[in-house]
Amino acid sequence: MNNQAIGFIDSGVGGLTVVKEALKQLPNEKIYYLGDTARMPYGPRPSEQVLEFTWEMTSFLLSKGIKMLVIACNTATAAALDDLREKLAIPVIGVIKPGSRAAIKSSKNQRVGVIGTEGTIKSGAYKRTLHEKNPNLFVTSLPCPEFVQIVENDQYESKYAEQVVAETLGFFDDKNIDTLVMGCTHYPLLRPFIQKAVGDKVTLIDSGAETVNDVSTILDYFDIAAKREEETTHEFYTTGSSDDFNEIASGWLGLENINAKTIHLGQGD
């Protein structure tokens, strides 16, 4: 039993899709969230830089006191999970393996699509993980560079978003996939448009939501789940505008009083 917070980090607001699931599945847990909005998107950055930024976010949350770290960002998971796990004494959970596992469970025809940022797709992390688990899987990956920015600009319900998603995902029309991994935690906010674009027969995998199952398992495994009598207060931090963050976060999480605080990391950029 451990009532310390679980830390969630992301390049921006995408990790809130993981938090949303955590609030549902793990109501006893206190959450500290940090979105590096000032330096997003991470997708186009070199992986060394993503690693550096991820360490900066991690240090901040460690200084606040966390019992577990969730890298609620696929780009950062691909770039930094192994290094963080090796060096930290607290459990570190990434989003790529849980998403891969769910995809393998879901696919009947062995043809799986993966969408993500340039960084995530270039790292090959999904393809590698999927093939390790099932060498017969046929995996088609597609970077979707514009999606993150659309979500961060709070345009994820716009006509423009629908158009970009439809055009980008037209790529899968002749790929005959039955499962599509949303390999970026921002993408579930675009879920209705993504589903429409690929059709109802394709199962969408929300790698972030799947990750919460892992968080729950690891909390139990190390016996560090929280036990709480009264309600807890979550804390939200952003390196960008707290007003923008509050607006997206309260809309998406259905919570009032997000009260995000703006903090500064590194040398800026």
Add this chain to the structure above:
Amino acid sequence: MNNQAIGFIDSGVGGLTVVKEALKQLPNEKIYYLGDTARMPYGPRPSEQVLEFTWEMTSFLLSKGIKMLVIACNTATAAALDDLREKLAIPVIGVIKPGSRAAIKSSKNQRVGVIGTEGTIKSGAYKRTLHEKNPNLFVTSLPCPEFVQIVENDQYESKYAEQVVAETLGFFDDKNIDTLVMGCTHYPLLRPFIQKAVGDKVTLIDSGAETVNDVSTILDYFDIAAKREEETTHEFYTTGSSDDFNEIASGWLGLENINAKTIHLGQGD
């Protein structure tokens, strides 16, 4: 990556319900199974003795070389999980927390039933775990002492089994539960009769099958999942009759060539 086997232990054939799910979800993994059929049922035994027997089973599989241990038995999980986890360097997974988590996710009306052996129910392990995770849950527990023996006698499809199950579970008629935890790995073999007895509106939780999700998460967490080019051979051991074991195991798992070996543990009993 680690191609060693995962060990599964149970008082008898019940743990095969967990193995069945593992074969499906984790086709790369090699399985060593040991059922202590000669000394089952564990349910009525004092917990100190169950702990002792569980250690004997564990030592046998350790000597064969395993990378992870699954206590595929609720009675043994209640009696021995903490002790084994504390003393072994390999990961040890029990069936009670995964089952509890699934029950909490499933229940809408907050009224959950738990069935298990006398040992499991008396330990209070499910009630305690469920309440830790959700203090508002109303939990009704019922020991079902006859079920294990019915399964071990290969009578689990008989008219007699149907009758015993119906009579025993009549207890829940006025309990208004919407979720029932099958808190014994033998019970999924009786699933059709259990479902019929409690009605279609009650969701049955197969704690063993849920456990395989945990196994998968922990394999990934410690990076010890198997990677295999060719098919692997599983190994089955029993302290009882290998013919009886082979018959139930091949029927339930849909595998030929179970070829269980009989081994001896402890002083007999």
